[in-house]
Amino acid sequence: MSGHSHYDTIKRQKEGKDAKRGNLFSKLSKMITIAIKTGGSSNPETNFKLRVAIDQAKSFNMPKENIERILKSAEDKLANVEEITYEGYGPQSVSVIVETATDNKNRTAQEVKGMFEKAGGSMGGPGSVSFNFESKGYMLLKKTDDVETQTLELIDLGVEDLEEVDDGLEVFVPSNLLRDVREKIQTAGFEILKMELKMVPKNYIEIENEDKKQKVINFLETLEEHDDVQRVFSNF
Numbered sequence: 001m002s003g004h005s006h007y008d009t010i011k012r013q014k015e016g017k018d019a020k021r022g023n024l025f026s027k028l029s030k031m032i033t034i035a036i037k038t039g040g041s042s043n044p045e046t047n048f049k050l051r052v053a054i055d056q057a058k059s060f061n062m063p064k065e066n067i068e069r070i071l072k073s074a075e076d077k078l079a080n081v082e083e084i085t086y087e088g089y090g091p092q093s094v095s096v097i098v099e100t101a102t103d104n105k106n107r108t109a110q111e112v113k114g115m116f117e118k119a120g121g122s123m124g125g126p127g128s129v130s131f132n133f134e135s136k137g138y139m140l141l142k143k144t145d146d147v148e149t150q151t152l153e154l155i156d157l158g159v160e161d162l163e164e165v166d167d168g169l170e171v172f173v174p175s176n177l178l179r180d181v182r183e184k185i186q187t188a189g190f191e192i193l194k195m196e197l198k199m200v201p202k203n204y205i206e207i208e209n210e211d212k213k214q215k216v217i218n219f220l221e222t223l224e225e226h227d228d229v230q231r232v233f234s235n236f
Contacts (some may be wrong), residue, residue: 029102090120108228159181
């Protein structure tokens with residue numbers, strides 16, 4: 001079983017609230033734009049990263065017309081948007097990876113660095129914490145009353161790792177097999193609630209003290225609320 005971060009569940013609950021406020025739509029718009037730039041195509045049939053980004057937007061109920069508008073206008077935005085990843089250590093020495101999409105990398109770098117330092121952490125160079133993470137294909141599936149049967153079926157379908165959580169079944173597969181396993185899972189009748197490529201920690205830091213735990217959560221949420229930040233991964 002994968003080590004599970006309780007913060008992932010907290011984050012999903014928060015994302016639902018953010019979607020209602022419209023905050024998340026802006027980030028999803030940037031994610032789709034970046035997927036077109038890095039994938040080299042605005043066709044989700046040939047650009048799987050874009051397919052994942054669109055599916056993620058749909059999972060948060062982004063209207064179809066919004067997605068189509070982003071796809072049409074992406075070309076005008078691409079020239080000024082860069083995807084930059086930062087690494088560092090937060091409170092309690094938790095490892096943190098911050099993915100951003102920005103049209104002003106100097107401003108973003110300074111502001112992200114400032115958030116690390118304000119929380120008592122520090123920014124590191126490329127590779128300073130990413131060695132403790134690996135890229136995985138991730139899906140959150142709707143669970144039934146018979147989780148044991150679901151688990152056995154998913155293993156037969158090629159799932160590498162899975163874990164039952166409060167809001168579903170977290171499924172992990174090698175990132176290069178996400179498309180194939182996803183199709184098998186859908187054909188088998190499973191409902192996919194969320195899908196993405198994510199950085200999964202090889203080792204976790206467990207924090208029991210409530211005050212220290214809350215300090216870490218506040219830091220991670222502050223990062224995620226920044227307009228240029230797309231995703232935050234940590235081993236907390």
